[in-house]
Amino acid sequence: MKFRKLSIENYKSFQFPTEIHFPDSENGKSIFLIGGMNGAGKTSIMESINYCLYGGKADEIFRAINRKEIAKGNAAVSFELTAELDDGSELIVKRSWSSGVIESPKAKDLNERLVVVKDGKRVSVQNQQMWQDFIRATVPPGITQFFFFDGEKIQEIAADDHSEVRLKSSLEAALGIQNINQLSSDLLYLKQEERKGFVEISDEDLTFKESELKKEQAKYTRLNRERDEIKEDLTAFKEQYDEAKKRFQATFNRDPESRDAIREAEKRRIQTSNRLGQLENEIRGLCEKSLPFSLLGGFFDGIRQQIENERESLQGEAIKEHAEELAKKIVRVVEEPEPIYNERLSDEKMVELEKRIFNLLREGDAQAATDKLLNLSDRDAARILQKIEELENSDVFLIKPLVEEKQELEVELKKIESSLNSGSATESEQELFGQLQEEMESCATQIGRKTEQLRILEEDILSLEKKVREIEFEIEKLYEKHNVSKEKSDFINECDAIAGLLNQFIVRMRKSKVHLLQEKTFEMYKLLSSKSGLIKDITIDEKSYEVKISDRNGHEIKKSGLSAGEKEVFALSLLWGLSQTSQLNLPIIIDTPLSRLDSTHRDNIIRNYFPNAGDQVIILSTDTEIDENYFKVLESHLSGAASLVFNHQQELTTLKTGYFWEEK
Structure with a gap:
C-alpha cells in the first residue's frame, strides 16, 4: 500500500x-519529505x-477543530486519504464530523x-461497518504504531530495558502471530458453543432404546392375543x-331368575312373614287390652249424659231438703249488712218474702228430675269418665289399618311363595330347574368376570400403544441426534485437531518470526550504531x-547501559525489523526522529535507515x-518535498511545494 x-x-x-x-519516484520507491517548524502542523x-x-472520539475531534471556524459556528472537520492497494486498486477513505x-x-x-x-465506486452506507472492518484489516491499528511513529514512540521503546515485553501483544500483531492466536481462540469459542447442550448419543443408546421398543411391542402383541381369547370366551359364555x-323358558314357561333374584325373593318372603x-301380635295385644270395652264405644256419650243428669238431680234434691234454711239466709242477705232497697220491708213483708222463696226452692225444676239408673257416687262417676277418655285416646282404633295391612301382606306372601314354590314340579323337573x-x-x-378382564386389557392396550408411540x-429423535451428535463430535474433534496444529504452528511461527526479527533488527543496528x-x-x-544485547565477549549489555543515541538507534532498528x-x-511515517541524536547517529540514519x-x-x-x-x-x-508554513498572526498553516529553501 502507498498513500x-x-x-x-x-x-x-x-x-x-x-x-x-x-x-512515486522512478524506481517505485519514494521518500517524501515534509518540513515544518515546531507548531507548524507536522503532528x-x-x-x-x-x-x-x-x-x-467526538470530544477529541471537537477540541481540535479550528478555533476561528468554531467561533463562526462552523463545527465541521473532514479528512480524506487516497491510497493505492497492493493489487493496484484505488481506495479513498473520507471521514468527517459535523454538527x-x-x-x-x-x-x-x-x-x-x-x-x-x-x-471509483462508492460503497453503500449499509456496508459502512463492513468497510470499516476492511480498513482495519488492511491497515491494522495495532500495527500502525510500528509504521506511523514519532520521536516519542522511539523514546518510549528506548527508555525502558523491558519495553518490548510490554509491547508483546503489539509485537505479535505485527508479526502476524496474533491472527493465529485469534483463530485459535475462535476455534475454542466455536468448540465451546458446539458443546452447549451437546449430549453424545452412542450406538449403545440406540440399541438399548430399540430393545426396549421390541419388548413393549411383544407385550402389546401378547395383550392383543389375550384380548382376542377373552372375546372368544365371552362370546361362548x-x-x-x-x-x-x-x-x-321352554320347560317352565316363564323367564328364569338368577340366584340373586331368588335370594332376593326369599329375603322378601322372610321379611313379609x-x-x-x-301385625298379628299387635292386633292380639290390642284385642286383649281394650277391645272388650271398646265395643261399647257407641254408648260412651249416653253414659256421660246420664252421669251428668244424675249429678244435677242430686243437687236439686239437696236444695229442696234445705229450702227453709236457704230461704232465711237469702232474706237476711237482703237486709244485711246493708239494705239493698230504699224502703225497709216490714216484718210481715219479710215473712211473706221468706215463704215465697221457700216455696220456690221446695218446688225446684220439675224437668230436672232424672231416674237413678246408675246411682253412682261422685268418685265412681269420675273413674268411669276417666276410663272412657282413656279408651277413646287408646290405639285400639288403629286396629282397622293394621288388619288391612295384614290382609295385603298375606296376598303378597302368597305370590312370593308361589314364585318360589317348585313343589308341584316333578323330581326330574326340579333337578333340571336347578x-x-x-x-x-x-x-x-x-360373563361378568370376562367383561371386567376385557375392560382392564383394553385400558392396558391403550396405555401400551401410547408408550410404544x-x-x-x-x-x-435419537437417530436425528445421533447423526447430529456424530457431526458435532467430528466437528469438535476437528476443532481439537486444528487447535493442536495451530498451537504447533504458533510455536514454529513464533520461533521463525522471532529469529527473523533478530536478524533484521541486528542488521539495521549494525548499519546505524556507532558501536x-x-x-x-x-x-x-x-x-x-x-x-x-551481547558484546564480543558474550557478556550481556543492559539497554540502560547504552547511550541515549544508541538506545534510539536500537529502537529504530527494532521498528525496522518489525516492518520487515x-x-x-x-x-x-516518521515524525521528528532525529531531534535527540548526535551527528554520527543522524548521519547513519540519513544514509542507511531512510533509504531502506x-x-x-x-x-x-x-x-x-x-x-x-x-x-x-x-x-x-x-520523490518530492513540501513545507508547512505557519502564520502566527492568523494561526494558519499552508502547504508550499519544496523543502524550506526550495519553496516555490
Whole structure:
C-alpha cells in the first residue's frame, strides 16, 4: 500500500482545505519529505491519517477543530486519504464530523460520517461497518504504531530495558502471530458453543432404546392375543347362557331368575312373614287390652249424659231438703249488712218474702228430675269418665289399618311363595330347574368376570400403544441426534485437531518470526550504531520477547547501559525489523526522529535507515534535523518535498511545494 493524497480541512491550524500529494519516484520507491517548524502542523498530519482511517472520539475531534471556524459556528472537520492497494486498486477513505446548522455547537452535537470509494465506486452506507472492518484489516491499528511513529514512540521503546515485553501483544500483531492466536481462540469459542447442550448419543443408546421398543411391542402383541381369547370366551359364555335360558323358558314357561333374584325373593318372603307376625301380635295385644270395652264405644256419650243428669238431680234434691234454711239466709242477705232497697220491708213483708222463696226452692225444676239408673257416687262417676277418655285416646282404633295391612301382606306372601314354590314340579323337573339355574348363574358370573378382564386389557392396550408411540418418537429423535451428535463430535474433534496444529504452528511461527526479527533488527543496528563493532549479537526470547544485547565477549549489555543515541538507534532498528518481519507493505511515517541524536547517529540514519525503511517513507522534519547537508544526501532518493508554513498572526498553516529553501 502507498498513500497518494491526504486532504485536511478545518483541523487545528489547517483552517482551509489542504491537499498533500505523495508522488512515486522512478524506481517505485519514494521518500517524501515534509518540513515544518515546531507548531507548524507536522503532528497534525500524523493525527489526520489516524483519524481518517480509524475515527476518533467526538470530544477529541471537537477540541481540535479550528478555533476561528468554531467561533463562526462552523463545527465541521473532514479528512480524506487516497491510497493505492497492493493489487493496484484505488481506495479513498473520507471521514468527517459535523454538527449541522446549530447555534453554539457542542461535542455531543457532532455526527460522524464515513464514505469509502473503491475503484471509483462508492460503497453503500449499509456496508459502512463492513468497510470499516476492511480498513482495519488492511491497515491494522495495532500495527500502525510500528509504521506511523514519532520521536516519542522511539523514546518510549528506548527508555525502558523491558519495553518490548510490554509491547508483546503489539509485537505479535505485527508479526502476524496474533491472527493465529485469534483463530485459535475462535476455534475454542466455536468448540465451546458446539458443546452447549451437546449430549453424545452412542450406538449403545440406540440399541438399548430399540430393545426396549421390541419388548413393549411383544407385550402389546401378547395383550392383543389375550384380548382376542377373552372375546372368544365371552362370546361362548353368552351363547351358553342364551341356550340355557331358552331351555328354561321352554320347560317352565316363564323367564328364569338368577340366584340373586331368588335370594332376593326369599329375603322378601322372610321379611313379609316377619311383618305379618308383628301385625298379628299387635292386633292380639290390642284385642286383649281394650277391645272388650271398646265395643261399647257407641254408648260412651249416653253414659256421660246420664252421669251428668244424675249429678244435677242430686243437687236439686239437696236444695229442696234445705229450702227453709236457704230461704232465711237469702232474706237476711237482703237486709244485711246493708239494705239493698230504699224502703225497709216490714216484718210481715219479710215473712211473706221468706215463704215465697221457700216455696220456690221446695218446688225446684220439675224437668230436672232424672231416674237413678246408675246411682253412682261422685268418685265412681269420675273413674268411669276417666276410663272412657282413656279408651277413646287408646290405639285400639288403629286396629282397622293394621288388619288391612295384614290382609295385603298375606296376598303378597302368597305370590312370593308361589314364585318360589317348585313343589308341584316333578323330581326330574326340579333337578333340571336347578341345573339350568346353576348353569345360567355360572355363565353370568363368567360373563361378568370376562367383561371386567376385557375392560382392564383394553385400558392396558391403550396405555401400551401410547408408550410404544412415545418410544418410536424417542428413537426417531435419537437417530436425528445421533447423526447430529456424530457431526458435532467430528466437528469438535476437528476443532481439537486444528487447535493442536495451530498451537504447533504458533510455536514454529513464533520461533521463525522471532529469529527473523533478530536478524533484521541486528542488521539495521549494525548499519546505524556507532558501536556496532562492540556488539556481537542481539537475541529475542521466543515467549516473552525480551531483548538481550551481547558484546564480543558474550557478556550481556543492559539497554540502560547504552547511550541515549544508541538506545534510539536500537529502537529504530527494532521498528525496522518489525516492518520487515511483518511482511506488511505499509507506508512508513516518521515524525521528528532525529531531534535527540548526535551527528554520527543522524548521519547513519540519513544514509542507511531512510533509504531502506520501506517502499514509501514520509518524513516530517524540522530544518535542524534534516538540514541542507542531509537534504543533499537524501535528494537522490526523494520523490518530492513540501513545507508547512505557519502564520502566527492568523494561526494558519499552508502547504508550499519544496523543502524550506526550495519553496516555490
